[in-house]
Amino acid sequence: MIELRGLSKTFRSKHGSHEALRDIDLTIQDGDIYGIIGVSGAGKSTLIRCVNLLERPTSGAVIIDNDNVTNFKGYKLRNLRTKIGMIFQDFSLFAQRNVLENVMFPLEIHRGSRADALRRGRELLELVGLADKEKSYPSQLSGGQQQRVAIARALVNRPQYLLCDEATSALDSLTTNSILELLSDINRELSVTILLITHEMRVIEAICNKVAVIHAAQIVERGPTASVFAAPKEQITKQLLSTLGSKMLSKEGVSRSGGAASEASLPWPSSLSGQSTATSTLMSSSGSAPPDSPPEHSLGGP
Amino acid sequence: MEFFTDLINAADRVFVAHWPLLLKGTIDTLLMVVFSTLGAYVLGIPLAVILKITRPGSLHPIPVVPVVIGWIVNMGRSIPYIILMIVLIPVTRAVVGSTLSIQGAIFPLIIGATPFVARMVETSFEELPPGRVEAALAFGASTMQVIWKVYLRESLPSLVRGAAISAITLIGYSAIAGALGNGGLGDVAIRYGYNRYQGDVMIVCIIILVIMVQVIQSVADLVARKIDKRI
Numbered sequence: 001m002i003e004l005r006g007l008s009k010t011f012r013s014k015h016g017s018h019e020a021l022r023d024i025d026l027t028i029q030d031g032d033i034y035g036i037i038g039v040s041g042a043g044k045s046t047l048i049r050c051v052n053l054l055e056r057p058t059s060g061a062v063i064i065d066n067d068n069v070t071n072f073k074g075y076k077l078r079n080l081r082t083k084i085g086m087i088f089q090d091f092s093l094f095a096q097r098n099v100l101e102n103v104m105f106p107l108e109i110h111r112g113s114r115a116d117a118l119r120r121g122r123e124l125l126e127l128v129g130l131a132d133k134e135k136s137y138p139s140q141l142s143g144g145q146q147q148r149v150a151i152a153r154a155l156v157n158r159p160q161y162l163l164c165d166e167a168t169s170a171l172d173s174l175t176t177n178s179i180l181e182l183l184s185d186i187n188r189e190l191s192v193t194i195l196l197i198t199h200e201m202r203v204i205e206a207i208c209n210k211v212a213v214i215h216a217a218q219i220v221e222r223g224p225t226a227s228v229f230a231a232p233k234e235q236i237t238k239q240l241l242s243t244l245g246s247k248m249l250s251k252e253g254v255s256r257s258g259g260a261a262s263e264a265s266l267p268w269p270s271s272l273s274g275q276s277t278a279t280s281t282l283m284s285s286s287g288s289a290p291p292d293s294p295p296e297h298s299l300g301g302p
Numbered sequence: 303m304e305f306f307t308d309l310i311n312a313a314d315r316v317f318v319a320h321w322p323l324l325l326k327g328t329i330d331t332l333l334m335v336v337f338s339t340l341g342a343y344v345l346g347i348p349l350a351v352i353l354k355i356t357r358p359g360s361l362h363p364i365p366v367v368p369v370v371i372g373w374i375v376n377m378g379r380s381i382p383y384i385i386l387m388i389v390l391i392p393v394t395r396a397v398v399g400s401t402l403s404i405q406g407a408i409f410p411l412i413i414g415a416t417p418f419v420a421r422m423v424e425t426s427f428e429e430l431p432p433g434r435v436e437a438a439l440a441f442g443a444s445t446m447q448v449i450w451k452v453y454l455r456e457s458l459p460s461l462v463r464g465a466a467i468s469a470i471t472l473i474g475y476s477a478i479a480g481a482l483g484n485g486g487l488g489d490v491a492i493r494y495g496y497n498r499y500q501g502d503v504m505i506v507c508i509i510i511l512v513i514m515v516q517v518i519q520s521v522a523d524l525v526a527r528k529i530d531k532r533i
Contacts, residue, residue, distance in 0.1 A: 052440055078442035085441075092437035095532050096456050105451075106441035137531040157441070 002028040002051060002161060002195065007060035009046050020046040022217040024060070028210075030160070033187050033194045035208030035225070037201060037240060043217045044197040048163050051195065052084045053077060064161075082110060085154030085192075089166035091146040093138040093153075100125065100134035103152045110157070124152035128182060144175035151182060155192070162186070164196035168203060180206045201244035205229070213237045309505070316506045323490055324503075328510055331486040333404050334476040338411035339469045345412065346419030349375070351449055353420065354427045361435075361445050371420075378417035384478045386414050407484035411475055419468050426460035427453050459530035466522030470515050477511075487511055 007024040010017050020043045028034045038044045049055040050062060053072065061070045069080055093102050100121050101108075107117040125131045128148040138146055147167060154162055164183065168176040184207045186192050198204065204211050204225060212222035215236045221228060232238045317324065349371065354360060356367035381389070390410045391401050400406045430453065438452045454461070477488025487507045495504025 054436060054440060078444060081440060081442040086437070088433055088437060090431065090433050092431070092433035094434060094437075094452070094456055096458060096530075098531070105438070108451075109438075109441055109443045109447055139532045153441075163440075 001030055001063075001065060002026075002193070003061075003063040004047075004050070005061040005063060007047070007050060007057045007062070009043075009050060009055060010058045019217050021050070021057070024214075024219055026212060026219065026222075028161075028193060028195050030193050031187070031191065032210055033184070033196070033208045035204040035211045036195070036197045036214055036219075037199065037204055037211060038197075038214035039199060039236075039240075042214045044199075044214050045165060047214065048165050048195060048197045051161075051163055052081055052086060082106065082157045083159050084161045084163060085157065085159040086163040086165065087147065087150045087154050087167045089169050091138070091143070091150045091170075093146055093149055095138055097137075098134065099130065099136050099138070099141070099149050102138065102149055103156055105153060106157045120156055121152075124156050125149075127155070128152045142175075143171050144178060147171065147175075147179050148182065151179075151186070155186065155190070160193060162192050162194045164194060164198075166198060167196065169198065169200070176200075176203070177206070183207060201240050205244060213240065312502050313506050313509060316502045320494075320503060320506075323494075324487075324506060324510065327485070327487040327490040327507065328514075330404055331473065331476050331488070331511075331514070334407050334411060334479065334484075334486055335469055335472045337408045338415055338472050338476070339465065341408065341412035342415035342419040342468065342472070343423075343465065345416045347423055347454075349416065349420040350423035350427065351453065353424050354453065355445065355449070361448060375417040375420055378414070379421070383414050383475050384481065386410065387479065387482060402483060404485060407476065407479040407486070411472060411479060414475055415468060415472055418471060419464075422464040422468055423461060426457040426464055429460055430456055459526040459532075462522055462526040462529065466519050469518050469522075473511060473515060473518075 004024050004026040007021055007026075008019070009021040010019045012018075024047060026034075026036075036044050036047060046055055050057050051064075053062065053069065057070065061068050063069070064080065064083070069077075072080055094105065097105070100118070103124050104117045104121040107120060122131065122134065125134055128151055130145060130148055130152070133141065133145065133149075138149065141149065150167075162183075167183075168179050171179060180203060183194060183196075187194050187207075194207075196203070196208070208225050210223070211225045211228050212219045213228075213234060213236060214220070215234070221232070221234045221237050228237065229241065232241055353368050353371050353375075355362050356364040358365055378386075387410045390413060394401045394406060394409045398405050398409050434456060435448055435452050438448050443451065476484075476486050477491070480486045480488025480490070481492050483489065487510055491504045491507035494500040495507070
């Protein structure tokens with residue numbers, strides 16, 4: 001369980017101070033796929049970076065598994081970070097390492113045996129469907145493939161938690177779907193709790209069971225995705241949902257022209273029956289011509 | 303065309319007449335460049351690492367450190383090399399024992415090139431996307447691991463290209479060392495070309511220097527391309 005208690009962060013510079021987070025309280029239960037949504041500059045990036053202390057909060061506490069980790073340093077901090085995987089908007093793969101070496105990086109850091117690391121690295125590449133790419137370099141992969149490698153790297157240490165910092169924002173919508181599906185599988189089958197931030201309502205809609213809306217450094221609305229979607233209270237939530245509405249319309253147009261679509265073909269966690277129909281229609285029709293085809297996962301236990 | 307034929311013939315004559323001198327000059331220049339480049343990197347890389355990680359917003363921000371180091375580095379770079387060499391004569395004598403010959407030249411060359419190298423290396427580090435350092439930290443990397451596995455390993459192709467620029471700059475510096483009697487092709491060119499009005503010897507020295515620069519640059523480009531895994 002990840003708890004944020006009264007978390008605030010203020011950046012100070014010569015040009016004055018900027019309040020990125022104000023008094024954030026948040027609880028992420030084990031098993032959640034918790035989505036935090038907000039427009040650019042709302043503070044969501046700072047928020048997720050506070051969880052693994054890439055950013056130090058100005059005040060408040062980060063509590064992970066009932067342990068106040070806010071002031072962890074050195075070895076304790078590095079050890080804590082092995083429990084928390086992270087993926088990034090720009091993937092942040094190491095350009096001079098091949099795919100397998102990238103995936104093995106977290107194990108290399110913690111000095112395990114190389115044979116174990118190799119075995120584990122290949123296992124994870126198998127999981128994300130890139131077993132045949134282990135000798136490739138990141139520059140030779142598509143965006144979606146790079147994010148899969150990043151996911152494998154983030155999971156190689158068997159973390160309990162996975163932080164996703166705008167993980168799909170640099171990807172086209174079909175690739176986004178395949179990555180979201182992979183994240184959903186990981187959550188379900190490897191019992192990894194996921195905290196993600198995004199500016200896209202459809203990401204929340206597709207995989208999150210809980211959502212919090214962050215606006216101007218504060219969380220203005222939160223709850224189970226279904227109830228927030230059904231009865232949004234805040235103006236900003238309604239605005240974010242309306243972007244989804246218009247996208248859904250255009251997608252419906254696409255999938256209609258795409259022709260036949262069987263809704264039951266993919267196990268998709270649907271939070272809202274009304275809207276997810278359109279989503280799953282899109283999901284299944286995407287299977288016909290995927291630019292970055294979601295491969296078969298063989299999700300073995302970690 | 304005739305000009306080039308004449309030039310080649312003249313160069314040929316000079317070689318036949320002066321080849322022991324030119325060979326020694328070439329070897330001396332190479333020795334000076336190789337050892338001073340190595341020395342400048344041994345000192346310059348740690349300096350660049352300290353500069354990089356103490357910057358505001360970096361791994362261990364200590365605002366005063368980059369300012370002080372930056373100031374020293376800039377001071378070192380602002381002194382013309384020929385003057386730096388003269389200023390360093392007492393220090394060189396104390397450290398090396400002599401200010402003459404190759405050994406006497408290498409010490410001031412290292413001191414002169416280190417600030418330059420530190421800046422080159424730091425520029426290579428700056429080119430890395432900051433997300434890569436952040437990713438390494440997020441997986442629990444220590445500062446030393448970030449330095450080795452991200453800064454140095456990820457910028458290796460850029461470091462190789464920078465090393466070529468540094469080595470070529472040091473060829474220029476070593477010619478200045480020649481002016482103060484430390485040997486090398488610069489020394490040959492000045493003694494024969496300038497003091498004895500033997501322009502042909504000087505031209506041949508220039509030709510050898512040009513070839514040397516071309517070879518260093520081509521080899522570095524080749525190596526950098528070979529090891530760079532980005533497209």
